[in-house]
Amino acid sequence: MADKLRVGIIGCGAGRFHARGYARLPEVEVVALADVNPERFRHITEEIPVPRLYTSYEELLAQDDIDAVSIALPNFLHAPATLAALEAGKHVLVEKPLATKVEDGEKMVEAARRTGRKLMICFNYRFRGDSQVIKRQIEAGRLGDIYFARAGWLRQSGIPGIGSWFTDKERSGGGPLMDLGVHVLDLALWFMGAPEPIAVSGATYAAFGPRGRGSWRFARFEPGSDGFTVEDMATGYVRFANGATLSLEVSWASYTRHPDDYYVHLFGTEGGAELNVHQYGFTDTVRLFGEAAGTFMEMKPQYTPEGGHDKAIEEFVRCILEDREPSPSGEDGLRVLRIVDALYRSAEVGHEVTI
Template sequence: MKKTKIAIIGNGSISHVHMAAYKKLSNVEVVANCDINEERAKEFSQKYDIPRYYTDYNEMFKKEKLDGVSICTWNNVHAPATIAALKAGANVLCEKPLALNAKEAEEMVRVSKETGKLLMVGFVRRFGVNTEVLKQKIDKGDLGKIYYAKTGVLRRVGNPGGWFSDKKRSGGGPLIDLGVHMIDLARYLMGKPKAVSVMGSSYDLVGPRSNIKGIQIYKSVDYSDYNDVEDFAVGFIKFDNGATLVVETSWAQHIKKDKIYLEIYGSKAGASLEPELEIYTEQNDYLVDEKPVIDPQFFDFQAMFDREIQHFIDCIENGTPCISPAEDGLELMKILDAIYKSAETGHEVSIE
């Protein structure tokens, strides 16, 4: 059986999740990996029995004939690595955010169209079973007209440090790291309306809180407590269909406990996707709360990536329409750019 040949660029934490998903597919072979840290690239190659490893993706593209590439690098490498991969004839699954900004994302989309190769953005939360269940109900009209959503990811102490908190490499803090997932998920459920205007604020008053003891937090593989990004950001987004979305994100905030939430409001019903899936409606003149029964295994972090990677391969092999096309990643970059610009200027920002 002919296997789809894959390479993974960037061999930090998230690349192991991609690799675990690829290894479950009998029709896929990961033939190469690449990281600027040669020791890390070698260790990754040895751990997963990958034939060849590289420290320069341009060299890899010259020597390897690839069907697809997972890009799991720092955010500032997403655009150049993706463009190089597309021009080398490979389809690309690029981790979120698609780029550092909308300008880079526009170029990535342009090259994807020019080369005829797939560019898929890693909005993995779209592949959660809870998301699928709620999306089906919304598409059937069970919630009626969606007019408002609010979402957020708030951490009391959760700055990963390293490249995450270095704006040159990341593009920003919790908004571009966590907010990108929640804004996309809300917009996806709302039917992907176009954002037309944004108001935003951001703050960097708390700092990385690297002094805190007694708890475990995720730290980047290149951890340092250098930090020049926001602690907290909030955005108010208006869409072309009149709907509104409010988002808030933090890495460091004086709250009792971490919180993740996503609520959708329609004319016939409302719903909460996070922290758990529930639908709020009425039947026979009584208020009713619905809670779909879903096996807990489908909420596993790895399970969502397994579904995402399977979809990427299905798109490559069978031409299946992509659930997370690059155009959606570009729309998100326009929204993030606008929130940051509004926070900087103190004014509402219109989106073309």
């Protein structure tokens, strides 16, 4: 490895969050970008100078001097690009969801193991100060055993582009469950200590998208694509081997009080916690519940109101430089994908399914 870690970014939409994260780190150099649409390079290059620009990711991966890549492509390309990158000897930070199919996710985890390269999934919400403070309380035993979690992400009008790859099941793998649900599922599982899911019941709805309603303010439209073949709301219930359960609700569009809010509520034998994030805000997002001297307590902890992609990227870089296993790992991405897949299967057959 050269004196600096040399990184490439594949996909220059959300890839710009990655570029910003790497640019903060003196031990890293962003040396290349890849995107089929050259118009997209300037999303990054206007802010951060990058010397080499490629219109195919295969070309970027063929560069021997690149140590690691971030992959921020449409979901169906996560698996082929990650597999190609690992085989080319690069460490990979892949955007969520891990893949659109469980089999592909399994191949990605296996390839990372076999090649000895790092595979991290960008569940960036773990790295916010509010999530970290809850995790610390759990690790200190303040919640006892967590036996139930309620997780959700609800938007009033937030379909990210009717007619874009997001709303085409083939390319996205699904609607808000794949897009938003994976984040809150991961948070809940991480808080709960990664219990093993065994049975899942789910339902999906498409009340807005097929009628051309519920689009987001940043929505893109890609002419020539197939319209709306995913859900715009999903609900679910997950049973774990240790007896704990989780309920989930996600929507891109719904008549609700929540414009664009996510939450994870935890119920434990010694205490409880609520994370309530309103429109990506950082203030007043955590409440802890417990008991002291016979009195029920509601507590408002202090934390650093920051985090997200920058911290996730820092963790990826540290794991490479210090040769540690990344967390969230490919396996964490796969655990979430297995639940999402089972929720879709259950929604299709109309009853609970096993994992």
